Structures are given as C-alpha cells and as structure tokens.
Amino acid sequence: MLRNGDYFASAPAIPGAAQSGVADNQASEGSEKQVTVAQDSPPGKPPTVTPAQSQRVDETALRYFASKGDTKRLNAEIARLKALYPDWTPPENPLAARQQGDPQLDQMWKLYSEGKFAEVRKAIADRQTAQSGWQAPADLLDRLAVAEARAQLVNAADLKQYDAVIRIGSANSSLLTCGDVDVLWRVAEAFARTKREGRARDAYLYILKNCKEPGERVATVQKALPLLSRQSLDQLLATEQKTPDGQGEFAALRGDIARQSLGDADSDPKLVVPEADLAAVEALANHGGRASDDLLLGWYHVRRDNPQVAETWFRKAREKENTAKASQGLALALINQNRPAEAEDILYQWRNADDDVRKVYLAAVANLLSITPPPSIDANVLQRVVQEVYAAKDAASAQQLGWYADALNQPQTASQWFKLALDWKPDDESSAYGLALTRWKIGDKTGVREIQTAWAGRSERIPTVGERSVETAAVGKGMTEQTPKRAKENQPGHRDAGTQNYTIQRSGTGGRTGQQTHGCPNTMDPASLSPQAALSRGWCLMQANRPIEAAAAFDVALHGTGKTRADAAYGQSLAYLRAGLSDYAAASASMAPLDPERSMEIRTALLESQASTAFDQGRYVETIMALDERATIAPERTGLMVLRGYAYLKLRRFADAEQVFRAAANTGSRDALKGLNDVKVTRQEKIQ
Template identity: 50%
Template sequence: MSVSFAKSVSVIAMSLVLAAPMSLGSDPKVATDDAGDLILAQAEPSAPAATPEVDESALRYFARQGDTRRLEIEIARLRALYPDWVPPTDLLSAPPQTDPELDAIWDLYSQGRLAEVRQKIAERQSADSGWSPPADLIDRLELAEARERLINASDLKQYDTVIKVASEKSELLTCSEVDVLWRVAEAFAQTNREQRSFDTYRYVLTNCENPNERLATIQNASKNLSRSHIDELLKLERKTAGIGEFEPFRDDLARAVVAEAGEDEKVVVPAEQLTRLEQLAEREKKASDALLLGWYYLRRENIDPAEKWFRQAFEAEQTASAARGIALVLIEREKFADAEGIMYRWRADDDDSRSVYLAAVANLLGTEPRPALSPDVLSSIVTEVAAAKDVIAANQLGWYARAWQQHETAKAWFNLALQWKSDDEEAAYGLGVSYFQLGQTAELAAMKQRWQGRSERIQLIGTEAQAPATTAPMVTPPQTATAAPQTAAPAPQTVQTAPDVRVRDTSAAPPRPSTSAPQVATRAPQTRSSSTSYRRGCSDFVHPETLAPEAALARGWCLMDLNRPLEAAQAFEVALRSRTDRVRSDASYGQSLAYLRAGLVNEAAVAATKARQEPSRTIELQTSILAERALGAFERGRYAEALLALDQRAQIAPERVDLMVLRGYAYMKLNRLGDASRVLEAAAGTGNRDAIRALADLRNQLNGQ
C-alpha cells in the first residue's frame, strides 16, 4: 500500500514489526532498539503529508447493500489510513453503479469468496487488457486474504505464522478487527512473549469503544496473562453510573479462584473475592455459586458454612452435586443414615455419587451398636455394593451379618470381597473369623497358611490372643470419583435384620410386593437325589470347578435348600457345561432362581436364557423377573417403566393383588388418578389391607388438590 499509517497506527503494529523474523527485511538496528523508545517516537507528530485521493468505491457498495457492519469496518479502516478524511454524507444517495461486472466482483468479496474474486479479476483483465481493478478492491482483497491466513494459522496453533502475517499486514490491527488482535495476543503469549501479549490487550482497552468487545477482551486476556498483568488491565476499566464495565468479569474471576480452591486446599482465596462470591450467592441465589462455596469450605473442613451453602444449592436446584455435598457433611457429622437416605436417589448418576453413597453405606453398616435396617434398605444396599464391586462396603456387610449371627452370609460377603480384591487383608480376616465361627477348621488352616507372614491377626484367629472381630474403621468418602462403575457381580443373600424397620419415604408408597421366586424355587427337579444326603454333603466348602456338571447341579440345589443362593449360582454355572440338555435346563432354571433370591434381577434374566426351558418354567421365571423389574423401576422413580413391566407380566399371568397395589401407586405418581382409582378400588374389594390403605392415600391426594 502506497500510503503509510499515520500517528494513530497502533502500538501493536510496531510490536509486531519488532517480533517479525529478520528475513522479513526489517532493519537490524530497528530490531534491536528499545521498544519503549520506538513507542515514544511513534507518538511524536509527523510532518504533514499531501492528502491523497481516497477510493470510496467499497464504502458506497456496502452502503447500497445495506451491510452496516462492513460499512462501519470500512469507515474505520479509511480513517486509520487517512486521518484527515471525512466520510461523505451522500453514501445512500449515490448513483447506481455503472459497472455491473465490478459490482459482481464486490458482491463475491462481500460473501467472503476470495478465490473467486481473484478468478473474476483475472478473467476480466484477460478479456479487457485496459481494465485495472480499483486499488481499494485490491487492498481489501489482500487484507481479507491475510486475515484468512492469520485465522487459519491461529486455529492450527501456528503462532509464529500468526505474528508474521500480522506484521506484514498491520492494517488488521485496528479496533474493527478485535478478533485478530485477540489472536495476535494469544500468539505472543504462546511464544513466551507475555509483555507483548499484554501490550496488545492494553491497546484494545485503551483505544476501542465497543462495551461487549472490551468485556470479552479482559476475559480473553485472563486465559493468557499472569494475574499481575490482569490487575494492570483492570485499571483501564470504565464506569457507567458508578458501575464498572468489568464487574461480570470480576464475578467470574472470583468464581474461578474459589472453584480452584475447592479442589486444592493449598490455594489461598483473597478475602475480597470470597466475600464477592458469597454476596453474589446470597443475592442471585444461583445453585452453581452456592456449590462452589460449599466445596470450598468442605475442602477446609469448615463444616457449618459448607452445609449452609450445600443446602442452599439443593433448595435452588436439586442436583447430584448438591446432594453429594450434603451427604459428605452428614458423614462428617456421623449421621450416616441421613447421608445414605439423601444419596440413594442419586447413587447411579455418576462415579462421584456412587462413591459417596457407598461411603455412607459402609459407615452406616459399621455403626456401633448395629442399626436395625429395613429389608428394603438392605436390599438396595446389597444391589449397589454388588454392582460397584466395592470391597470396603462388602466387608462392612460381612461384619453387619456377623453382628446378627448370620455367619454363612458374613462368610459369603467376605469371600466375595476377596474375589474382587485378592490381597484385601480385612476381607481375609473376616473370612477367617467366619470359618472359625462355623467350625470349618480346614478352611481356616488354609487361610492362615496363605496369609502367613502378612497378617498377624489372621494367625491369631481361634486363639486366646485373637483380637476382637469388629468393624473396620470409619470410611472416609472420596470427594472425587476413585473408580469407574464395573459390571455387577452376584450379591450374597440380603442380611436379615432386627424387626424394626426404617421407612425411606414418608410420602405414600406401596408395600413391597411378594416378588420372590415361586415356591417351586425351593424344590429341585425330581431327577436329583434326596436333599437330605446332599444337605450333609454341601455343608463343607467344595470349589464347584472341581465337580462334574451333574454333581455341581445336585450341589446347587443343596445350597438352595441351605439358603446360600450365590454359592448355588456358582455351582449351577458349572452344571451348565453339561452335554445333557436336561442338566443344562435344570442348571439354567436353578441359577435364575438363585439370582432372584439374591435380588439380582438382570442376572436372573440372563441365566434364564442359557438353556431351553419347559413352558411352565419359562412363565414361572418371566413372571418373577418382570415383577422384580417393576418394583425396581418404581423404587428408582421410573414409574412408566414400572407400568411397562407390569403390563408385560399381565400378558402371561394374572395380576396378583399386591402388584395391583403397586400399579395403583405408579398411576398416582404419574398423576393418572382415574386409572389409580379404578385399579385400587378393585384391589381393595378383595379386603387386602395394603390395597385399602392405598385407596385411602389416593383419596387424601384427591382431597388435597
């Protein structure tokens, strides 16, 4: 371009010239001069130059097209090139363009089709050797191509190229090209020239007027500059009616610092920023702000304010994150039942929620004296512990079962924990204690042999010096996820508890239907031998892998008679390898029943498909599986899924009264009160107490509307 920049050319352009490689032809003396001296020299007035003729063709074209944005950019560009130039006032009243071909070229340019612009120019010059494109068109085309190269280089993180292109086309470095300035600033920062990056941002905030771009500039700078440089830029803030334009950024900065401190207790948050965020949270009541404060205080073990902010977040928006925070506070306060209760709804949302739920469970089970948990709560706990393969919670279930004198169940849990983590000393110790309690001396001796030299207390089991067999110490829940969810494994039989039960929800809820396997589940097919002889034969431990399929099948039914469903499922798995169709069918049937008794519905459904079944057995298993699925869906709040499972079951078997009650409650939850009334009135007509109570709940709900 023949006309050079006047004194309003940005300091950034000079900085770019200094940053450009020597191959660009820059004067070595200039390249080594002090940048501050050059900036001062640029600020000095220059000798007046002759006013050149300004090409306003692009300006008039954009005015005719009504392209306000490009019109403003062109005016800004011409003012930067020609400081004494004044925009004409007759842009919109200008006569129509007399050169349609040139007008078409401008149209291509305005659409950003730069390669086609070059092509059309070349075609016209080839057809008309006396025609030359307007200088302004060429200038703008070269500028647009440079902008495109710069943006592409920036997107590809080719930062040296960004700086090179900008130094060659300093006309890009104006307030009308703020995005280019941001990219140049980033390039400086990424090539270890933070001072020049700072100068670029400072230029924008000193010279540019657009409020949104100014706010975006300080936000962009925060990604590339140190805190000290950000503080310097904040001094350039402008105020309107006493309110600073960077207040939203200051709020976000406070959020970012507190969020970082919520993950790292070593981070120190300035009191001003902590107070700012607390005032924001109180004023705007955003759940996200309250959560940041909750995690900040919890990380520093400041429980009272942590609970305050977590509960405020939960009131604003019920989320898994807020529930986790409250649960962690409750665990710190040793209110484990409350922590389990609040996390139950969110237990499967993500890894963090599952970890906190399992920590609450482990601590709840380990409470002394042992709490009397309802069968429903224990069933939920068993399912989640098995799905997560959580060794700590499995151990606690073992100690919990032992406290209620259920040594076989305790043994099963400790054994399962060892399967998940073979070197877990706590599980090995618990299993050893169970062997001792059950009089299984050979197994205890083998356990001691395996752990010789690794655990003194295992060696002392059964001696006078044996340490008391108690629960593991309190489980500290992780504040971040520690393990991804794994495939669910079979869970031991649900621990039976004292008669007292705990109600999970005080709102109307159905009693748990009788969804266990049919009574025939406790009877093996007639092909097996007397259960009495096998009852004697399966009381001792025998690894099922050592048995032939037929013997494993018989042992599986024996274990079912002893109410040891998980061990039975393993025996049935071996029996499934038989080459005999009858044995495989019986094994598939038995394994499905075993998993149903253990409360593992999905595993039961899979087991039922492992071999062909008689039609009566197929119906028997399907009705039990669908009933369990309906109940599980209801307990998870998935009422439509519960109804779907009930509908599927109703297609193959009559609906029992207890399942009619479950259906009625599902309709109530979905606000299908007419359907609920129809079903519950029919169920209540049988005299069933649960149905009568459900009908009363429905009427109370109707009266409350």
C-alpha cells in the first residue's frame, strides 16, 4: 500500500500558463521583474483555476501508475493534477476504486509510460477506426501532447536551439513544474544563452523558492554558476536553507563560486575579486590538495604583476602535479622577475606541449640571451636553445642569439643568426641592423652595402654602419671596444688555448709585408716600440711560432694609422687563430678594414674555428651552420667534411652523415671510413 505522503509533489507549476509562464513571449529584458504571470492569475497558480468540485478530475493515469508501482510517475501526476486543480485532494489509495477494466486503454497507458508516443497515437487512431464513436480520455490526450512537447523542448535544448526552447516552454506551461525540474533548468539556460540574464535568474529563483528537493536545489545553483553574473548568483545564494546539521545547503558550492571568480579574473586583469573569494580559494588550495586551485591563484597573481606570489603558487601546483600549464605559469613568473635561465630550464621539457607554452619558452630564451652583460650559458643549454630557435624559426630569439654572439666577439656566428632572423621576418629592422653591423666587423663591405641599399629610406642607423667606430655602432647592446689583450678571465666565452685539442695552422701566413726574417730578442716589452717597429716584431714572432707574444706586439702596432694599422689587425687575427683563440681573432679583425683577400682568409679561418668549437661544445646545429657559411666562400676540405659528417650523426641525420662520409672516403680518408662504420653501428643501436 502506498502512503498518502508519496502522492504529493513539492510545488505547483511555474505561474502563467500558455500566456506566459517562465517563457519570454519576446518581452523586453529591461524590466528584470519576477517571472511573468498572466494578469488575472496570482503567483504560484495556473492562469485559470477550475475547482475540482465543479469538474470531475480524470484520475485514470494516477490509478494506472499506482497499479504499476511507478512511484516516480505517480508523484509527478499528483503534482500535475494539483497544479491544475488546487482544490483537488489525491485519493488515499488510488487503487481502491478501480474502474471497469479496459485492456486496450491500459495498453495505451503502458506505451505512454514507456515514452512510445507515436505508438500511442497509432493505437488511438486504430481503435477509433475499429470502434466508431470511441474517444480517448482527455487526460491521455493532454498528457500525450505535453509529453511530445517535452521531447521537442529537450531536443531543441540538446541542439542549442535556445529560442525554440523558450517558445515551446511558453506554449506548454504544464511542463514547468517542480515535478520536472530538468525542463525548468533547460528553460533557464535558454534565457541565459540568449543574453536575457534577468529572466534566467528569475527562473532559477522560482525553483529555489518553490521546489524543496535538496539535491535539485543544490544542482540548480551549480547549473547557474557558469551562466550568471556574480550579482545574480548572490541572489540565488540568499535563498539558502539550513540542513538538519545546521550547515548552509550551498556551503560546498561557495568554494566553486570563489574559484569561478578567480577564473573570470584570469581573462580580465581589471576585474576586482572580493577578498573573501581569494581567501576561500587559498584555504581550499592549502587544505584540499587540488593543483587546480594553486594554478588559479598563480594565474591570478601573475596577471596582476605579483610574480613573487605567483611563483609560490605555481611551485605548489608543480609539486602536486607537474604539468605543462603549471610549468608555463611558473616560467612566466620567473621571467617577470628577470630569472629567464630558470624559466628556460623549467619549461624545456614542456616546450612542445602547445603553441602557448612554446611561445613562453621562446620568450624565456630571448630574455636569457638579452641579459647585459651576456651570461655564461652552459654548452648543453646553449645547444638546445639553438636547436629550438632554429626549429621554431623564431625571429625574435634568432635576433637575440645574434646579439649574444656579437657580445662574445663572434661576429660570424652573429651574422648567421641575424640573417636567419631576417629570413624569417624580412621587415625586422633590428635584425637588418645587426646583420649590417656584423658584416662590417668581418670586413664584408659588399654585404653591408646590400643591406644598406635594401633599407634605404627605412632606417636611420643602417646607412651609417661603417662610418663610426665599433663602440659607437654597438650602443644599445652594452658593447664597448676592448683590445684583445684584456685578461682572459674577464672575456665572456673565451676558450683556454691550453685545453683545446686543435689549433689553427695555416700555411703561407709567414712572408707578409713588413715581416722581419732575422731572430727576435727573447724578451722585450713591445710598448716601448713605435707602431711600425712593433708590427715588424709581431711578424718575427709569428715566424718563430710565438703567437701570444706576437699578438701583444701587434696590439701596439694597432695604434698606428693607415696600412700599419690594417696590417696589425690582420697579423693579430692570425696570431690569435694560431693560438686557438678565435674569439680574440674575430675582435682583432674588426679593428681596421682589411682588403678583400685578407678579409676572406680570416673569415674562412674563423668559420673553421667556430665550427670546431661548436662541435666540441655539443652545438651541432651551429657546427653545420658555420660549415655551410664557410662552404659559400671556400671549398670544404676533407677534414671539415668529416667534421660535418659527425655533426649530422650527432643529430641522428643518418642519411646526411652517410652521404658526407662516403664522399670524404672517396679521397682515401681513414677518418671518413671510420665515420661510415659509426653510422652503421649507431643505426643498429637505434633499431635495438
């Protein structure tokens, strides 16, 4: 036996039947009033009330659901009848007064309860055809029409046809009852999605003021959370009721609302978040253990120029769950604190997670390279930075690599990076200026003129390259002219010649103009000599294979003018190359203009040195770049072909490595033959 209490629904239908209900009827949003009701109908009641005493209530469906033990549908039917007939009292026992059985009608109700509405329509039509004058109960027809309307409304909502949802709800107010809160939710969402927040708020408020099921009330606020403004949400929260244990029924939701508040602030840096919301999320982060809460706080603070606080929260998030987004946020916080090296290191493993993460990684790289004076970067880090910039074709980072190399007195490398940056972004004036400047430093006057012609009328500083000193031309990068004799420990990027496994030895560099052929005194301070005498001593020391002493003599000769100064710059470059100090050699070559033959000789030697140095330090992409540039001005010797082959092998470009080694092996090079075997072995290791 079903108890009487099981028959009652929790509230009447939304006021205003077909005329209005919760539906909009295309009314203006401006009034923002309570859910619209019919003029002759008080709130909470249908527009037209027919007392149960004056009209018999059709309880057929009620008794059918009771007979099947379908309590859910039974309660929904009771709610519907009470909404239509407020004076009606549900029978204590719906099964007590059973009418004469009608198997066909029972089958129709069965089909209806199963949601087979088209089959119900067919069964009605078939019986009317077979039994002249038979009419289906009005209640069945009404309920069938309502059920079909509900199906249409749900389908429209699923298809995001929100105007149709509102229209169907307006025409079928009997759908809008606490017995079917899902329909009310769909109508409320339709209002919100069509920019009628006031109507949406009123629909949610109607549920909270009239429907009593605790789970549905909490779900109502949850559904409103992503759709309504904070002001509207506060109105919903004001309807909160106490649970039996004295807690607010929406207590668990207030944390989600605070989270949403911070989430909204992430996309709008000007949005002011209430202190209560900030404190709530901090409490959740500290006690709930969710990395997402730490991330919310981190992004909130990084967007508001609080990088130190943001760093704390991002680190907590990474401790709980090391993700790309947590690392991205931490990297941003570190960049904003001028700590790009840490940012690059943290984000490297996530650099390919998505485009946003990659942009932050490259920003860290660019900021790292732009530090003045240039920092000492670990060879492995520099190698991976070079590879990533090259792979991404990022002009900004390539330009910074150019300035970084230039600051370390490596104009050849700098020139390559400026050229790449300009290839990737042809309208970048800064890269064009850097390319012109570094070409001037290496004596490539033709290259400088090409840049100046291309940028004529578009840059004020590019036309002046070559007309002023290195010190003047490099203003803005923190570079000042320094003679190569400065202490090695103060020269960024210098390499100790005593630890290198190679030196640059070039034949034919002895009998130059001004060279002294007789023996040189063992000790002498060249500072006491005139520029011309110091030049002669420098050539003498070069013949004696004493390059460091020769460099000091050439340094004195650089104080001369005209041809003496040009010869001194050339001689000092050769001296440093022979000592394995290519950085110093590059700086010396920029001290005075060299004739084309000498300029080409020094440039070729510097590129060889640069390629070897890059390989020794594991910078294999840079090795190939240097060899490629050298190949444009001089044939590639067998030894350099072998070096290129091993660079390809280190980059696991097996086909390229094999091709280069095979070409070198044809000259009889044993090193090339060994390289071919190394390619074979490495390939087998990869397969295994």
